[in-house]
Amino acid sequence: MTTDQISITTATHKKEKPSQDQVPFGTIFTDHMFMMNYDTNEGWHDPRIVPYAPISLDPAAMIFHYGQTVFEGLKAYRAEDGRILLFRPEKNFQRLNLSSDRLSIPPIDEERMLEYLIKLLEVEKDWVPSTLKTSLYIRPFIISTEPNLAVGPSRTYTFMIILSPVGSYFPGGIRPVTIHVEEQFTRAAKGGTGMAKTAGNYSSGYQAQAIAKKEGNADVLWLDGAEKKYIEEVGSMNIFFKINGEIITPALTGSILKGITRMSIIELLQSWGMPVTERKISIEEVYQAFTEGTIEEVFGTGTAAIISPIGELNWQGQKMIINNHEIGEVSQKLYDTITGIQRGQLEDPFGWVVALS
Amino acid sequence: MTTDQISITTATHKKEKPSQDQVPFGTIFTDHMFMMNYDTNEGWHDPRIVPYAPISLDPAAMIFHYGQTVFEGLKAYRAEDGRILLFRPEKNFQRLNLSSDRLSIPPIDEERMLEYLIKLLEVEKDWVPSTLKTSLYIRPFIISTEPNLAVGPSRTYTFMIILSPVGSYFPGGIRPVTIHVEEQFTRAAKGGTGMAKTAGNYSSGYQAQAIAKKEGNADVLWLDGAEKKYIEEVGSMNIFFKINGEIITPALTGSILKGITRMSIIELLQSWGMPVTERKISIEEVYQAFTEGTIEEVFGTGTAAIISPIGELNWQGQKMIINNHEIGEVSQKLYDTITGIQRGQLEDPFGWVVALS
Structure with missing residues (x-):
């Protein structure tokens, strides 16, 4: 042997x-x-x-x-x-x-x-x-x-x-959650382990998550460790924004996990003629879009929930209500398409699915 | 019971x-x-x-x-x-x-x-x-x-x-080591877990330490996660500088471990009429002192080695030789005093030692 x-x-x-x-x-x-x-x-x-x-x-x-x-x-x-x-x-x-x-x-x-x-x-x-x-x-x-x-x-x-x-991550169907924008605690720094799936990255967030939950939030949105200015991840998911028709997700700068759902969403949107911009996006830019009424959808992405729509962002005492707490059109379509491909209900033009013989 | x-x-x-x-x-x-x-x-x-x-x-x-x-x-x-x-x-x-x-x-x-x-x-x-x-x-x-x-x-x-x-940490007696000033990898960020003794803080440094050792260094000196400007810790020890007669150690800003040897050294030096300044100290300031010839001693402090003199700092291709690779007077005196108190050979005016009955 x-x-x-x-x-x-x-x-x-x-x-x-x-x-x-x-x-x-x-x-x-x-x-x-x-x-x-x-x-x-x-x-x-x-x-x-x-x-x-x-x-x-x-x-x-x-x-x-x-x-x-x-x-x-x-x-x-x-x-x-x-x-x-x-x-x-x-x-x-x-x-x-x-x-x-x-x-x-x-x-x-x-x-x-x-x-x-x-x-x-x-x-x-x-x-x-x-x-x-x-x-x-x-x-x-x-x-x-x-x-x-x-x-x-x-x-x-x-x-x-x-x-x-x-069981189902959303037993009652997907529904938007409220997220606290974290300004005190840090998940990861440039040059740290933020891009790796390693144990220490998770328990380091418990204290911030406990405070956020006490205040009625489902989870936290992490900002960069250096300036607390640029958006990184939400909880243990990647995050996407739809602002004035443009779909944006934070670029992989080394402190963000390279999500496989994130990657699949970028490829899927691309195939729909909706290219995703991967770039730095600041919380100020999001707030600006909110005040101007141009923020259309926000959602987290990960293996557990696939798509987790965000209905509200709390930042420095400001409540940003997104899409009237409703699931956005793109969020819903992404969720239906990816879960459909994953379960073999929809065609898999990308060759993503591996079937056991 | x-x-x-x-x-x-x-x-x-x-x-x-x-x-x-x-x-x-x-x-x-x-x-x-x-x-x-x-x-x-x-x-x-x-x-x-x-x-x-x-x-x-x-x-x-x-x-x-x-x-x-x-x-x-x-x-x-x-x-x-x-x-x-x-x-x-x-x-x-x-x-x-x-x-x-x-x-x-x-x-x-x-x-x-x-x-x-x-x-x-x-x-x-x-x-x-x-x-x-x-x-x-x-x-x-x-x-x-x-x-x-x-x-x-x-x-x-x-x-x-x-x-x-x-056994003895320094079987041949204490001797100065060469340390690499790390500019790529980060140990801890403000708002992270740097002040806690938690597992993830240690393995996150292995990659940087392996590169430094390959280049002939004993360990790395960590700079702050935000700007890579201010000095934090060396390896898993705190660090002290003696520059132009002043003894300086990085302030406890939340990303540095609150070392018990560090604390004892500050109290001991204070009792000798040599107050320690706890403040931010940049690597540029250290380099400046090196070029001006005012850097007198550098040493790490921790439970394992008590005092680990640093004879050389490598930063951006510059070799800073400290005190001609020799043990400084203050380093030696601190080592002798603390190890003497710990082993009951010297008087313990601070009440630091707990004896088993």
Whole structure:
């Protein structure tokens, strides 16, 4: 057996699957998971599918102390004809390696990762829910495992993929949310880790998010770390504006996550003859457009919600109501088209969808 | 039994203790560790000393995905009379709670934490090495353990203390190092997590540190995230400059760690009639002082090295040689005084030392 061959250990007890529509996000996991190890002698080795179970780590494992870790998030969908579909999974594994590079983690062969994922999904195919707007959330991640308190890159890692069936992100259909424009806390700085999907980028936002939620906001809009002037991301989503007919999204300057939904929206709008301008956009420019009445739509984009319309932005005590708290035409059309392609209900002219055979 | 009483489970097999002078930093651990759990119903509960062993966590535990974690680092020293001494441990537990606040982790009673640590040290007292310049490194840390992929604060945590005997940081005596002034990568931004001891702050520096080491530097000097103009920290230490008789250290603006060695040095210099100016200091100002020949000493400060003299700063292709690569008079005196107080060889007029009874 070469180390590239996947071994499979089947779970002896299978869990009961949840009622498909009422699953809270990210708390129920399937019967199996994928694991693979890295050390400096063998490289990545021992790919295996094993029963979902706790993992055992030395208390000095570097993940607990210095945060050297990366992750991805994508979904498997059940088409009406029963097929299981993935949406641009190769982009997630490309981005995982980009994140790993930033965090000094050794890369993984991207094609092989996709093979491992597909093999895991074949084992767990009955866990992909079939009711409308549900899906199977896929979480690949790498943790540093060497037991060593000296600050520096780990010499051992574990790569894992776990799967979680998820209900509809918007059970009552998509609806616009209220967002606080954050001026005190910073998500990421130029030269930092903002472009990487790494753990520390997420918990660093909890304090700002808690304050914003207390004040009735769903999440925060992050501004740049240097001047608190330019718009970066909303919560853990990218953001788009439609102002006076122009669709604008912040350029990827290194502190913003290179969203795969973001990329797909840019390509989709382009194909509709609605080019997106990727550039710096300041919160002052947005406020100016609001006062002039030229701001037409604002929406966040990400794997979880696909499109999350923003109905209100709170900035320095000013309430900017967007499109009368209603879903914009472009937002709705993007949501319908992308979710339609993801579920195999609409044609896929871009070759985005990967179907399990 | 109240939940505040510590239970002790003794290890049946004791490890062989290492040769005291040749221990690499942070890879050998003692026979026992301290653990305590948190959940929203019981708060912090079940404090216990148990045999040092791997811990078991769900693969969805939040620590692996969103980096909600904090830690501390301090040392226990063996005095010549055999007593075990701690250096300002209450400051570490105060700072742990400050870090926890930033990361939305529930605080722990600081006095109780010190009691737990002392109890653990009593169990492990034979592990505190006695040869010159060795010590027992103490690592308290908190990890978020709830198995949940929804981004947000965990509802369960584990607090642990592990202990590691460490050899001399400078086996051949302290010696000046060469440091690269980093202009591309950023450690922390205003409004970020720079003032907290949290995992993500450390691995984010690996890429810059690897490049600097390849070019012959021991570590990097971080500049501010906004302008890359003002000096922040060196590696994971605070930094001091002596320029034309004035001792200067960067002010605590929120992106710099509030070092306990830093604080002690400021108090010690003050007591010697050498007040320290805490203010913004730009790399241009340092370079200017270098060209004018007024830069007298530069040194990093932290728990690991206490004082790490800097003999050379590399900035934009310019080599700034400090004090002819020699240890400065103030650096040496600070090192001798603080290590002398820590080991009970010198009088402790500040009441910094806590002795185990």
